[in-house]
Each structure stands twice: as C-alpha cells, then as structure tokens.
Amino acid sequence: MSPQRFEILVGLYGDDRTAQILSEEATIGSWLRVEAALATAQGELGILETDAAEAIVEAAKPGNIDRDRLWKETRTVGYPILSLVRQIDAALPEAHRGRVHYGATTQDIMDSGLAFQLDESAARLGVLLAEFGDSMARLAEQHAETVIAGRTHALQAVPTTFGAKIATYVGELARHRDRLAAARTRLAVVSLFGAGGTSAAYGVHAVALRARVARLLGLRTTDVPWHVARDGLAEFGLVCSLLAGTCARFAREVVDLSRTEIAEVGEASGHHRGASSTMPQKVNPIESEAVIGLSATTGALSSALFRVMEAGHERAAGEWQAEWQVLPQLVCLSAAALRTSASIAAGLQVFPQAMRANLRADGGLVMAEAYMMRLADRLGRERAHDLVYEAVGHCRATGEPLFTALRHALPAEVAATIEELPPESYLGRPHETVNAALALWRTEV
Structure with missing residues (x-):
C-alpha cells in the first residue's frame, strides 16, 4: 500500500x-x-x-x-x-x-x-x-x-x-x-x-x-x-x-x-x-x-x-x-x-x-429576577418586572447597586419589606439536580 x-x-x-x-x-x-x-x-x-x-x-x-x-x-x-x-x-x-x-x-x-x-x-x-x-x-x-x-x-x-x-x-x-x-x-x-x-x-x-x-x-x-x-x-x-x-x-x-x-x-x-x-x-x-x-x-x-x-x-x-x-x-x-x-x-x-467576583461584575444585576419574584406577590408580576427593569436601567447608567436603586424606586411601604438578596438565596435546588444526575450515571446499564 x-x-x-x-x-x-x-x-x-x-x-x-x-x-x-x-x-x-x-x-x-x-x-x-x-x-x-x-x-x-x-x-x-x-x-x-x-x-x-x-x-x-x-x-x-x-x-x-x-x-x-x-x-x-x-x-x-x-x-x-x-x-x-x-x-x-x-x-x-x-x-x-x-x-x-x-x-x-x-x-x-x-x-x-x-x-x-x-x-x-x-x-x-x-x-x-x-x-x-x-x-x-x-x-x-x-x-x-x-x-x-x-x-x-x-x-x-x-x-x-x-x-x-x-x-x-x-x-x-x-x-x-x-x-x-x-x-x-x-x-x-x-x-x-x-x-x-x-x-x-x-x-x-x-x-x-x-x-x-x-x-x-x-x-x-x-x-x-x-x-x-x-x-x-x-x-x-x-x-x-x-x-x-x-x-x-x-x-x-x-x-x-x-x-x-x-x-x-x-x-x-x-x-x-x-x-x-x-x-x-x-x-x-x-x-x-x-x-x-x-x-x-x-x-x-x-x-x-x-x-x-x-x-x-x-x-x-x-x-x-x-x-x-x-x-x-x-x-x-x-x-x-x-x-x-x-x-x-x-x-x-x-x-x-x-x-x-464575577457575580458582582454587573452591579448585582444577576439578582434581578430574584427581586422581581420577591416583589411579584405584593405588586403583581408585570408591575414588579417593570419596576425592576427601570431600576436596572438606572444601575447601568449610574453604577448604583441594584438593591439600592430598587429601594429608591419602590413605594416606601414596599421598600421597607425587602432585603438585599445574596446569590445563594436564589439557586433553586442544585443538590437535587446534582443528585439526580449522579443517580442516572451510577445506574448500571
């Protein structure tokens, strides 16, 4: 050959x-x-x-x-x-x-x-x-x-x-x-x-x-x-x-x-x-x-x-x-x-x-959905979405953290009820995901 x-x-x-x-x-x-x-x-x-x-x-x-x-x-x-x-x-x-x-x-x-x-x-x-x-x-x-x-x-x-x-x-x-x-x-x-x-x-x-x-x-x-x-x-x-x-x-x-x-x-x-x-x-x-x-x-x-x-x-x-x-x-x-x-x-x-560190790279905006869902019970989902959306725009224009911008944008009675959310508070169920995947993998063919 x-x-x-x-x-x-x-x-x-x-x-x-x-x-x-x-x-x-x-x-x-x-x-x-x-x-x-x-x-x-x-x-x-x-x-x-x-x-x-x-x-x-x-x-x-x-x-x-x-x-x-x-x-x-x-x-x-x-x-x-x-x-x-x-x-x-x-x-x-x-x-x-x-x-x-x-x-x-x-x-x-x-x-x-x-x-x-x-x-x-x-x-x-x-x-x-x-x-x-x-x-x-x-x-x-x-x-x-x-x-x-x-x-x-x-x-x-x-x-x-x-x-x-x-x-x-x-x-x-x-x-x-x-x-x-x-x-x-x-x-x-x-x-x-x-x-x-x-x-x-x-x-x-x-x-x-x-x-x-x-x-x-x-x-x-x-x-x-x-x-x-x-x-x-x-x-x-x-x-x-x-x-x-x-x-x-x-x-x-x-x-x-x-x-x-x-x-x-x-x-x-x-x-x-x-x-x-x-x-x-x-x-x-x-x-x-x-x-x-x-x-x-x-x-x-x-x-x-x-x-x-x-x-x-x-x-x-x-x-x-x-x-x-x-x-x-x-x-x-x-x-x-x-x-x-x-x-x-x-x-x-x-x-x-x-x-x-990268979770903070965008001024904490990665938590926007988390805040929206927290506010949805009080304000309704659509109004909560719009308020957070406006706050995000303000953050990007000024560099202000999202939590601070939200406190200023929300009605006082609502602002007083929210607290700053760390990333760990909005992870869903990672252990369940991992355990389910591991169970699939470890199952014998």
Missing part, C-alpha cells in the same frame, strides 16, 4: 487501543477470523470434512497473508477477499484445497469482520465514556455548592452552581451510554447470506451455520440479510458523533470560562502547556481546542452515513466503499474526543473566588 498521510489531530490526541482495533493488521485479522469460524461451523455441520475444516483454521493465519500482494490484487479486483481466500487456499495441503470460503460472498466476510471490529470499538468507547463520565460526576459532586453566574445568550442570567452546570453533562453522558449500548447490540450481528442475500449457496444448513458462526465470533445472529440495510452502522456512527458533540459542548464551556475577563476555570497547568511561540503570558486551552476540532470533523463525516443508506437492490454500488473511509474515522475521532475530554475534566482547575 502507498504511504498513509499523517493525521495530526488524531495522531496527537487519539486513543491507541481504538487505533489498534481498527488497524490494518486487525482488519485483515477479522476477515481471517470469519473464514476460520465459517470453516469450523461447516466442519461441525458436516458440510466440510473435519480435517479439511481444521486445516483451513490453521491456514487462516496472518503469517500466510502477503499484504503487498493482498492490496495489489485488491486494487485490480476492487475487494480484498478474493486474494485473501486464494492465499489461504495456497497454504492448505493439496487434499483440502478448494474448500475455503465455501458458499460465502465477499461481503459476508467483510461485514462480519466489521461487526466484530465495531463491537470491540463500541466496548472501548464505553470504557472511555465511563472515564469521562466518572470525572464529570466527581466535579458535579465536589462543586454542588460552588456558586457561579448562570449565563444565557452568553450574558449573566441567574445564579446557579458549578456542580449543577456540570450535572447537565453527566445526565447527557448517561443517555449516551444507553444509546451506545443499544447501537452496539444492533451492529454486532453476523452477515452470512451469500451473493444476493438468499443464502442459496449455503444450502439446507444456512440458518444453523449462520447461528454457529455468530456464536464463534461473539456476535448475534439474524435471519434477515443486511447487505444493503445499513441503518445499524449509520446509527452507531451517529452515536459516535453525538459523543463527540457532548465533548465539544464541554470543551467550549471550558474555553469560554477560561477567558481572561472571566477566568473561572482553567485546564491543568504544566511547563509550556498551552504556550505561545511569541507571547510569554499565554496559557491556551489546548485540549479543549482539540476536542472542538475533533467534534467538528465527526459532525461533517457523519452526514455521509445517510448516503450509505441509499444502497439499492441487493448490493451497494459505491455506497459500501464510503463506509470503509467514514466509519473507522468516526470511531477514532470519537474515541479521541472522549479520551481528551476525560483528561480535561480530571485536571480542571476551578476558581470559586473568580466566580464569586
């Missing part, structure tokens, strides 16, 4: 285990594993003689495959299995030749191998998701009472806690865990239906053969062919994009809260971490930036999966090849986003004093 391009983003932040699962070696190995399982099952069912089946299993080993020849012949044929089968066959004793790949078609082997690889990939994504979710759960629990300005439209809105903010991510990751488990179940399915999906070449033992091969590979069986029904694979790819999307939301939050003017959180520190080549003061949120880049790429790639689902009749004509490029990339990008996000969460620096 020709030299492969260096993918700098995945090269720097990718997950080695995921890369190994989807490597050239593992991909060829998955095809060999399927051929061996097919021969084993055919030997058990009497389709092949036992010694022939055993010989095929012994020959279906990586050491018998010349990769240069495999890819050269694949370029001519268009698919790799013909060359793979010929090389396995050549490694057999003369008496057992002509029995490899008996009744199978190329896509049977490649799809079953892919299902095996993606099942392993899904398991690895589950591990990385758990690491990220556990780190976020710890942050939510630790900061359930750490008061911070909640922001809507990028502006201060009402007080909340950092733990309650993080709890929304924990809940989201719990839902992703369910999505990943469901998608994994639907993709880990053997494909063994022959050339046109009819199983004709497998004969009367087709159903039993398929079930046995599935068990040998650790996959589920099915009696409905999926040569062109790619919804399960598309679902899995979209789950990968969803995982990366949540990672990007968290990374964007870290970038925004790390801004010099806000400085409420920061990534882990270290010598030259996030340094600039020219500005000595810079400590850039480099891992968060990487996650945003990884997620942006998954979103763009995943759109191709809908084109893959357009495959017609009983065999794709180009749509299948799109999977070869898109699915491994989606998995690797998603794994990298999860792995890097877990690193961000585990090393995140949280600065409660800056959060407290």
Whole structure:
C-alpha cells in the first residue's frame, strides 16, 4: 500500500487501543477470523470434512497473508477477499484445497469482520465514556455548592452552581451510554447470506451455520440479510458523533470560562502547556481546542452515513466503499474526543473566588429576577418586572447597586419589606439536580 498521510489531530490526541482495533493488521485479522469460524461451523455441520475444516483454521493465519500482494490484487479486483481466500487456499495441503470460503460472498466476510471490529470499538468507547463520565460526576459532586453566574445568550442570567452546570453533562453522558449500548447490540450481528442475500449457496444448513458462526465470533445472529440495510452502522456512527458533540459542548464551556475577563476555570497547568511561540503570558486551552476540532470533523463525516443508506437492490454500488473511509474515522475521532475530554475534566482547575467576583461584575444585576419574584406577590408580576427593569436601567447608567436603586424606586411601604438578596438565596435546588444526575450515571446499564 502507498504511504498513509499523517493525521495530526488524531495522531496527537487519539486513543491507541481504538487505533489498534481498527488497524490494518486487525482488519485483515477479522476477515481471517470469519473464514476460520465459517470453516469450523461447516466442519461441525458436516458440510466440510473435519480435517479439511481444521486445516483451513490453521491456514487462516496472518503469517500466510502477503499484504503487498493482498492490496495489489485488491486494487485490480476492487475487494480484498478474493486474494485473501486464494492465499489461504495456497497454504492448505493439496487434499483440502478448494474448500475455503465455501458458499460465502465477499461481503459476508467483510461485514462480519466489521461487526466484530465495531463491537470491540463500541466496548472501548464505553470504557472511555465511563472515564469521562466518572470525572464529570466527581466535579458535579465536589462543586454542588460552588456558586457561579448562570449565563444565557452568553450574558449573566441567574445564579446557579458549578456542580449543577456540570450535572447537565453527566445526565447527557448517561443517555449516551444507553444509546451506545443499544447501537452496539444492533451492529454486532453476523452477515452470512451469500451473493444476493438468499443464502442459496449455503444450502439446507444456512440458518444453523449462520447461528454457529455468530456464536464463534461473539456476535448475534439474524435471519434477515443486511447487505444493503445499513441503518445499524449509520446509527452507531451517529452515536459516535453525538459523543463527540457532548465533548465539544464541554470543551467550549471550558474555553469560554477560561477567558481572561472571566477566568473561572482553567485546564491543568504544566511547563509550556498551552504556550505561545511569541507571547510569554499565554496559557491556551489546548485540549479543549482539540476536542472542538475533533467534534467538528465527526459532525461533517457523519452526514455521509445517510448516503450509505441509499444502497439499492441487493448490493451497494459505491455506497459500501464510503463506509470503509467514514466509519473507522468516526470511531477514532470519537474515541479521541472522549479520551481528551476525560483528561480535561480530571485536571480542571476551578476558581470559586473568580466566580464569586464575577457575580458582582454587573452591579448585582444577576439578582434581578430574584427581586422581581420577591416583589411579584405584593405588586403583581408585570408591575414588579417593570419596576425592576427601570431600576436596572438606572444601575447601568449610574453604577448604583441594584438593591439600592430598587429601594429608591419602590413605594416606601414596599421598600421597607425587602432585603438585599445574596446569590445563594436564589439557586433553586442544585443538590437535587446534582443528585439526580449522579443517580442516572451510577445506574448500571
């Protein structure tokens, strides 16, 4: 094969285990594993003689495959299995030749191998998701009472806690865990239906053969062919994009809260971490930036999966090849986003004093709704809203604190009944939010 391009983003932040699962070696190995399982099952069912089946299993080993020849012949044929089968066959004793790949078609082997690889990939994504979710759960629990300005439209809105903010991510990751488990179940399915999906070449033992091969590979069986029904694979790819999307939301939050003017959180520190080549003061949120880049790429790639689902009749004509490029990339990008996000969460620096100071940055206007709701019982909601609105305008024009401006604007008998409200008085129920998210996360799948 020709030299492969260096993918700098995945090269720097990718997950080695995921890369190994989807490597050239593992991909060829998955095809060999399927051929061996097919021969084993055919030997058990009497389709092949036992010694022939055993010989095929012994020959279906990586050491018998010349990769240069495999890819050269694949370029001519268009698919790799013909060359793979010929090389396995050549490694057999003369008496057992002509029995490899008996009744199978190329896509049977490649799809079953892919299902095996993606099942392993899904398991690895589950591990990385758990690491990220556990780190976020710890942050939510630790900061359930750490008061911070909640922001809507990028502006201060009402007080909340950092733990309650993080709890929304924990809940989201719990839902992703369910999505990943469901998608994994639907993709880990053997494909063994022959050339046109009819199983004709497998004969009367087709159903039993398929079930046995599935068990040998650790996959589920099915009696409905999926040569062109790619919804399960598309679902899995979209789950990968969803995982990366949540990672990007968290990374964007870290970038925004790390801004010099806000400085409420920061990534882990270290010598030259996030340094600039020219500005000595810079400590850039480099891992968060990487996650945003990884997620942006998954979103763009995943759109191709809908084109893959357009495959017609009983065999794709180009749509299948799109999977070869898109699915491994989606998995690797998603794994990298999860792995890097877990690193961000585990090393995140949280600065409660800056959060407290920023609550005062707008003269206490973050408490405007709180005062309005306190006054609504006495004045009615609409009048209370208008009075507070006018007081806010006065504060912005004069720099006067909101509480002082309200005391001046309200009727004396009403002004005497209100007191200055600290941010802690208007947090809602952050502990309930955090506890509910933690309960979701800690529930076993």
